[in-house]
Amino acid sequence: MWTQIFRQAAENIKKRTNNGCTECSYRMPCPFGVNIPKNFRIWNDFSMYGNKEKTKQAFFQDMDPSSRGNQCQKCGKCELVCPQSISIRKDLEAAFKELSTLK
Ligand code: SF4
Incomplete structure (x- = not known):
């Protein structure tokens, strides 16, 4: 019973995220300084909690501009080692596009 409850809770959380990044950092460091997990x-x-102010603080104040997703040069190195098979280049672009509109 508990296993089923936990599995369902995990599934519900996963549905509310944009991708399945577990912040393993296997794909770091990026040769161009992108902090992929962050x-x-x-x-x-932001997708899960919708906290605009907290997201703005994290993205615009706490994060160095040189490590944001728009610095990705699309070399593809990180995607070769990502255990979740995330489309990192595409998702970094989508993340930057959405987060940069919060300003
Ligand atoms: S695809 Fe982008 S994020 Fe990935 S290693 Fe290359 S520059 Fe860095």
Whole structure:
């Protein structure tokens, strides 16, 4: 019974995130300085909780502009090692596009 409840809770949380990034950091460091897990954490947290002020703080004040997703040069190196098979280049672009509109 508990296993089923936990599985359902995990499934519900997963549905509310943009991607399944678990912040494993296997794909770091990015040769161009993109902080991949942090970009996805901010993006996924915003999707789950919708806290605009907290998201703005995390993205615009706490994060160095040189590590944001728009610095991605689309080399593809990170996607070769991502255990979740995330489309990192595409998702970084989507994350930046959405988060940068919050300003
Ligand atoms: S695809 Fe982008 S985020 Fe991934 S390693 Fe290359 S530059 Fe970095």
